[in-house]
Amino acid sequence: MHRIVITDYEFADLAPEREVLDRSGIELVTGPFDSREALIDACRGADAIINQYVQLDAGFIAALERCVVICRYGIGVNTIDVPAATAAGIMVANVPDGSIDDVSDHAAAMILSLARGLGTYDRAMRSGEWDYAAAKPLHRLRGKTLGLVGFGNIPRRLAEKMRAFGMEIAAYDPFVPDDAVCDAGAVPLALDALMGASDVVSVHVPLNDRTRAMIGREQLALLRPTAFVVNTARGGVIDEAALADALRSGSVRGAGLDVFESEPIGAGSEILSLPGIVLSPHCAWYSEESEHEIRTKTAQNAVSALFGGRPDYLFNTDVHPRVTVR
Numbered sequence: 001m002h003r004i005v006i007t008d009y010e011f012a013d014l015a016p017e018r019e020v021l022d023r024s025g026i027e028l029v030t031g032p033f034d035s036r037e038a039l040i041d042a043c044r045g046a047d048a049i050i051n052q053y054v055q056l057d058a059g060f061i062a063a064l065e066r067c068v069v070i071c072r073y074g075i076g077v078n079t080i081d082v083p084a085a086t087a088a089g090i091m092v093a094n095v096p097d098g099s100i101d102d103v104s105d106h107a108a109a110m111i112l113s114l115a116r117g118l119g120t121y122d123r124a125m126r127s128g129e130w131d132y133a134a135a136k137p138l139h140r141l142r143g144k145t146l147g148l149v150g151f152g153n154i155p156r157r158l159a160e161k162m163r164a165f166g167m168e169i170a171a172y173d174p175f176v177p178d179d180a181v182c183d184a185g186a187v188p189l190a191l192d193a194l195m196g197a198s199d200v201v202s203v204h205v206p207l208n209d210r211t212r213a214m215i216g217r218e219q220l221a222l223l224r225p226t227a228f229v230v231n232t233a234r235g236g237v238i239d240e241a242a243l244a245d246a247l248r249s250g251s252v253r254g255a256g257l258d259v260f261e262s263e264p265i266g267a268g269s270e271i272l273s274l275p276g277i278v279l280s281p282h283c284a285w286y287s288e289e290s291e292h293e294i295r296t297k298t299a300q301n302a303v304s305a306l307f308g309g310r311p312d313y314l315f316n317t318d319v320h321p322r323v324t325v326r
Contacts, residue, residue: 002306003027005046007039007054009073016292017050020299024307036060043067048302051079058084068322069093069305071298072315074285076234078207082316089322093301093311097153098294099285104157106284107202107232110256111162114228115141115200119278139226142166147198149191149215150205150233151176156184158202170194173205195222200230207234217242220252228254232284235260240271247274258284 004026006014014030021028029046033039040063043049049056049070056070061084069091070080077094085092113119117135124134146162148155151173159169169186172194181188189197191214201223205211215229216239223229229252231238240261246252254276263282265271272279285294301311309321 001025001027002047003029003045004048004050004302005029005039005043006031006050006052007033007043007056008052009050010052011291011295016295017299020296020303024303026303026306047306050298050302053079056080056085061085061088061090064088064090069302069311071301071305071311073298074098074294076206077315078234078236086316086319089320091305091311091319091321092315093298093305093313094315095294095297095301095313097313098297099287099290100153100157102287102290103154103232103284104161106258106280107154107158107204107230107256108161110230110232110258110278110280111141111146111200111202111228112165113278114230114254114256114276115139120276140166141199144168144199145170145197147189147194147201148172148186149194149201149203149237151181151184151186152204154232155202155204158204159184159186167200170197191219192222195219196224198227199224200228203229203231203233203237205233205237207236212236213239215239215243217245220246223252225251226253228252228256230256232256232258235263244270244274247276254278258282 004021018028029042033042040060044063044065047066047068049067051070052073056079058081061081067090070085071093072080075094075096077092080092082092117138120135124131142165144167146167146169148159148171151171170189171181171186172189172191178188195201203215214237220242229243243255247255256278258280259282301313305311
């Protein structure tokens with residue numbers, strides 16, 4: 001019998017996962033685990049691992065004797081040392097299409113909230129004010145430029161939605177050819193040019209060594225003082241201290257943040273008290289529909305890898321998979 005270990009999860013139960021795994025006669029081990037050592041011991045003989053937030057570093061991966069696949073809930077794989085897994089012959093799988101509409105809806109909602117001053121109006125009314133000018137000055141989105149950092153499935157869907165509000169679209173993505181960006185109705189720009197040309201910058205890149213702090217002080221300094229920054233990708237892509245300074249000084253008008261360098265964000269974080277900011281707790285991916293889809297597809301990735309030799313969504317396509325026999 002194959003064994004799968006779920007390192008960690010934040011859901012009330014594992015019903016969607018069990019529905020998939022039980023059909024294949026798979027033993028599921030879920031913890032809770034008292035320590036990292038206990039988790040490693042549980043995973044040592046596992047055929048597959050499902051992971052949410054626990055960091056699976058090179059040392060962890062080196063201890064996996066039988067594992068053929070690590071399946072990550074959702075799109076990002078920044079919790080997994082992918083090069084170490086690849087070197088060990090372990091496939092890494094994610095779910096890149098489980099929340100395309102949900103994340104793009106959330107980014108659109110943040111853009112609209114910032115553009116219409118809804119956070120400012122809400123706070124003003126709760127403190128007893130009744131003043132249309134509390135969020136002044138506001139400007140129309142029509143004719144403004146939305147700059148997308150990254151041009152994968154989610155930002156393309158966001159672009160479709162924001163065109164309905166009359167926005168022009170620009171995009172930076174070194175992995176997407178300029179003609180493909182143009183074919184999708186966007187203007188391809190280098191990152192610095194995009195920062196200078198955009199009224200709203202929305203971030204949609206994974207977190208890795210190349211993208212960590214790619215939106216730093218130099219890039220933020222290129223923004224217009226009326227610009228907004230939205231991040232529904234990963235917190236580490238933006239230099240949080242630099243963004244806080246820009247918001248405090250007024251060199252950036254506002255920001256919508258769903259993700260943070262450290263999560264959950266600390267109660268004493270300066271980000272929580274900054275003006276012109278809309279916050280949410282890394283929930284852009286969430287709807288009842290997306291949660292069920294992500295969880296079932298994550299479990300199915302494991303089943304497909306164990307019984308078919310390849311997960312439905314293989315991330316490290318250059319891997320030479322190890323073979324395990326029960």
